[in-house]
Amino acid sequence: MASSLENCLQIMIANLYPPWPQPELTMGLAAHTDHGLLTLFIQNDTVGLQVLHKDKWVNIHLIPNSFLANIGDHIEILSNRKYKSVLHRAVVNDRDVRISIALTHGPASDATVNPTPMLLEDGQNPLAYRVMKYKEYLELQQSNKLDGKSYLEHIRNKGI
Numbered sequence: 001m002a003s004s005l006e007n008c009l010q011i012m013i014a015n016l017y018p019p020w021p022q023p024e025l026t027m028g029l030a031a032h033t034d035h036g037l038l039t040l041f042i043q044n045d046t047v048g049l050q051v052l053h054k055d056k057w058v059n060i061h062l063i064p065n066s067f068l069a070n071i072g073d074h075i076e077i078l079s080n081r082k083y084k085s086v087l088h089r090a091v092v093n094d095r096d097v098r099i100s101i102a103l104t105h106g107p108a109s110d111a112t113v114n115p116t117p118m119l120l121e122d123g124q125n126p127l128a129y130r131v132m133k134y135k136e137y138l139e140l141q142q143s144n145k146l147d148g149k150s151y152l153e154h155i156r157n158k159g160i
């Protein structure tokens, strides 16, 4: 992946979750992973972000005045699956408004993303993912509904 810092693509996503009368019947944001390398994340003091850990959804309590950093899909692609992107979702509640802001950090939109040779063990690791431009991945993600790790699965090379 060749990309200078000034060309990196950052996308800010602001989410507003109003209180919902039957929170157990709805989902604020369906389970997904984020595109890009890292997502920096802040929220107001209402809990709602959950991360899948050992097959269980775990509430994330942010440290006040700090960012949470999540690994995105393109770290998983760059590391050829050594570092996995984080599956997460947002739940709602029936009392408090929740606001969150996610800032994704990706390479330049024209950058072609493939595993970095330093993380491939002497050519023993076949490429886990199809090589593609970052913007092609974004288009793929935008044209589908959120569904777990389905975008990564879509570009995964069979049998790896």
Ligand SMILES: O=C(O)CCC(=O)C(=O)O
Pocket (backbone or CB within 6 Å): 013, 015, 029, 034, 048, 049, 050, 088, 089, 090, 099, 100, 102
């Ligand atoms: O609001 C949240 O807790 C999650 C937001 C999120 O995952 C996103 O915007 O990608």
Ligand SMILES: [Fe+2]
Pocket (backbone or CB within 6 Å): 032, 033, 034, 088, 102
């Ligand atoms: Fe997300």
